[in-house]
Amino acid sequence: MNEYLLIESGGPHAGSGCERFVGDATRLAADGEDVALLLIQNGVTGAVPKALESLEAYLRQGGDLWVDSFSLRQLAIRANDLLPGVRLVEMSDVAERLLRPGLRVVWH
Structure with missing residues (x-):
């Protein structure tokens, strides 16, 4: 199993690339990979219900x-306006994951 950190900064209003990126994350998770999808900057708007249904x-x-x-x-x-199952993180959480050996990181 591989470990991934996928970072989305544009969000649903940045165009169809965001949907494709979330689709990639979904396929990795469905394949049993360890995937964390981090929404930052305008990407956090996708975590509001119905904003990014993928x-x-x-x-x-x-x-x-x-x-x-x-x-x-x-x-x-x-x-409390976000999807159930969301984990709020600080940059210290992200830094901890980034330091894991073998982690694969992709930023969109």
């Missing part, structure tokens, strides 16, 4: 959905 499929496949708490505050989005 995230629900990703969560159903067992993927971890991380949302940057700093970005939420910057966009005035409350944590």
